[in-house]
Amino acid sequence: MLNFIIRRLGLAIPSLLILIIISFVLMHSAPGGPFTSEKPLPPIVLANIEAKYGLDKPLPIQIANYVWGIVTDFDFGPSFRYKDRTVNDIIEVGFPVTIKYGFWSFLFAVTVGVFLGVVAALRHNTWADYTAVGIAIGGSVLPNFVMAPLLVLLFTVKLGWLPGGGWEGGQIQFLILPVIALSTSYLAGIARITRSSMLEVLHSNFIRTAKAKGLPSSYIIWRHALKPAMLPMLSYLGPAFVGMVTGSMIIDQYFSTGGIGLHFVNGALNRDYSTIMGITILVGTLTIVFNMLVDIMYAWIDPKIRY
């Protein structure tokens, strides 16, 4: 196992390097630059600015300088858009926001999704099953950019219970609507996967054996059925977790939460090269780490898997 982890970490570094190079090249090949604006800058001013940010150097040197800055000082460079911020600043402020609503969304999606899936499987072809499946399908066909305005219309405009946006340090009333809006589609996915794999497990031989032994059904579900039923879900949860904690452009845009999801998209539109790079590396690293964690958990859940 230790060998496996070391090997995976060893692979992570070249993967990240390739990610950096590809992103860098793609970014620079998009027309326009961070300082292209409707009122074009006089060439001399543009030259001054480009010199200030090192954009006047050849691309390979820029990439090398960039990577060197990260390796030596963990410095992701200054934002080209927000003149008084570094990318480290932006991530430092924005990432805790997305982690907070992402984590609660994840918890909510997993708890409710697994519960719905299990109930649906146990009460197969009853009203409980149909309700759970109905919720799951409803959740998948209502994307978060539809959910968000609907929630605000109901809870903010009509009922006046919750604020329609803002963050204010992440107090609970500002958290509820973003969490619901972000988690619904994940919740639906989790419920569907749990239901079908649970159904499959419940029909397998070892469960029949457990039943034949006369074990109580709650014990069978908790002790024997749930763990193997979770296996297909794990591969879904890894990327889902990364997707949620790295934020959502829709959530940040609609609820003005100030998370990094919006910075990522705005970074691309503004050609804020350093911000795009910083967030790409963050998301890339998280993806690699969580995929590795999922692989480790596979081995823990399924004794047949060996690395």
Added chain:
Amino acid sequence: MKTITRSLAAGIVGVALASTPALATHKTHPVTGEVLSDNQTYTYVSIDESSSLDPGLIEDVSGAAVARDLFEGLLTQNADGTLAPGVATRYTTNADKTVYTFHLRRNARWSNGDPVTAHDFEFAWKRAVSPELASPYSWYMEIMSIKNGAAVINGEKDKDELGAKALDDYTFQVTLEASLPYFPSMVVHTTTMPVPTKIVNAFGDEWTKPGNMVSNGAYVLSEHVLNERQSRVRNDLYWNNDATILDKVTTVIIQDENAAFNRYIAGEVDQTAPPSGQFNALKKSMPNDVHTNPRLCTYYYNFNMDAAPFDDKRVRQALSYTIPRDIIIDNILQGGQIPAYTFTPGATANFTVPEVAFGMMTQAERDAAAVKLLAEAGYSKSNPLKATILYNTSEGHKNIAIATSQMWKQKLGVEITLENQEWKTFLATKGAGDFEIARAGWCGDYNEASTFLDLVNSESGYNDSNYNNPVVDKLLAEAKTMSDPNGNYTQIEKIIADDMPIAPIYHYTGNMLLKPYVKGYPFNNVEGNWYSRNMYITAH
């Protein structure tokens, strides 16, 4: 000492109020006598986070609005946009108006208690033009005609040679390369605002962060969460603090106009823009909230004059004549915009819109003339003119391009291809001259016609049509030093209405929703400049 006595007094009033709740004495506005709300906070929506709050670097409207609250320049504006004393109480000029001497008030202070001196202005101005700061607005200092401004920006001269000098702590002298009649109105702009020398030197790029930032305006920055909110609170050390009524002003960043509208309805924000397409409906359902006023902005199409067919004046005229301006305004925009036949909006100070020939015709007359012009240029239904309209991706621009191209097809048989590009790609394509017809919008940087007409100067970097008319260039150069350049501006407008390097379509209006209890918003300020210190909240 002052603050101590004030809080003591507030305490006494508080006790008095607590003991006699029925006689709660609400404050009233000193001039109008309106009863003021106890909660003097104003929250408004900005669609975008500003790129900087450093006066030397600010390049966007939202950042400039914050800076006008935080900083005060040599001169400032009254609510209606007329000039008012700022840090300078008065100024004098020499006979040929090339040297301006500003006399600064002694009681102007930074929010840390330091006096605001002429040296802070000298430092700020030199900093704004320095290649080290590389400000995207350094060109503003160049068009102010400050001596050596252009040379410093170009790196040919040291910034210490800039014609801006502190003669002593309270006297600031500016030397111009040539007289500029509207120079005083230019020192209101954010780029010319002072910065606290000591603080900037101590914190470098990070001086604008809350906690570090020290400012000299009516407000100080208290909170700034990127892409979420910026808050500013009353500056107790501002020289005219007693006249300020609003205690706290907050900008919330909401990129989605419908989300902003919902939060306006829910009472979370006091101001926002009406979501597109809803202006007319809102005017009926919330007449007290909807406001519209002319702005110094023009929407137009650029013709690329470098290549056929748009090197032919008749083609440009024919197309401009048949743009359905009224349909675009009445059916697409629906926000009370003004059809444009000149480049400079009529709302511009000291500018009278000239009666240009094609603006005087009816649409039917224009259409008839256009058919003739295009036939003369050699195009007909059997040999149709083909062209592409380039615009940046947006529903609004698309609808205008569709309406225009349909009308061109119907009236002239012109075959138009629509091409949209993402913003930065669009700018790059347009900048490279790789277009036939390109959508454009321009907002004045200051309230004077030259902020528009400079664009048709053959030397201008913003002259996307690549229009080159020596007569226009000469009239523009003369206008720079004339005490009343209106005659020249009128003449230029008449020439470009004939040469038609651009096709003006409409002049913008500023539309917004503002809660009826927010008072003092300067709707008459065509530059859209507003100052929180002039605003207040009435009891509601």
